[in-house]
Amino acid sequence: MAYAEQYIDKLRKSGLRPTKQRIKICEVLFDTDKTFHFTIKELVKIIENQANIKVSLATVYNTVHAFIKKGYLKEIPLNASQSYYDTNVTHHHHFFDEEENKFIDIHQDDVDEVNIKRTIPGKKIRSVEVIAKIVSDNQSQK
Numbered sequence: 001m002a003y004a005e006q007y008i009d010k011l012r013k014s015g016l017r018p019t020k021q022r023i024k025i026c027e028v029l030f031d032t033d034k035t036f037h038f039t040i041k042e043l044v045k046i047i048e049n050q051a052n053i054k055v056s057l058a059t060v061y062n063t064v065h066a067f068i069k070k071g072y073l074k075e076i077p078l079n080a081s082q083s084y085y086d087t088n089v090t091h092h093h094h095f096f097d098e099e100e101n102k103f104i105d106i107h108q109d110d111v112d113e114v115n116i117k118r119t120i121p122g123k124k125i126r127s128v129e130v131i132a133k134i135v136s137d138n139q140s141q142k
């Protein structure tokens with residue numbers, strides 16, 4: 001039950017009413033040892049399979065975005081028709097497998113400092129996130 005209280009707290013801090021559905025969303029997002037990447041549609045499927053309840057796309061979308069604002073989740077800035085989200089909110093980089101539409105974490109230490117030669121007057125770089133897009137390397141044999 002301690003978990004449920006923690007989720008209710010997270011929801012309230014994000015300005016959301018802790019409904020049964022939203023608590024289930026929290027369970028799927030935060031009640032795991034492993035962090036994961038997801039789209040809204042994938043998350044809806046996971047919730048419905050795991051919790052055996054119906055949730056609307058809109059509820060999941062609104063909850064995810066309220067959590068992003070609070071820093072409980074991260075949106076991955078990939079230019080795609082699809083938005084991707086991450087339950088790992090620490091600073092890290094990604095491989096993006098273009099064939100499987102999947103992200104794989106790259107630890108911060110596995111990327112050397114990126115040398116950006118241009119500056120914007122009056123601005124400094126706060127952080128750099130690398131997305132390395134990957135494909136199978138047997139492409140030339142096709």
Ligand SMILES: [Zn+2]
Binds near residue numbers: 088092093094103104
């Ligand atoms: Zn990640």
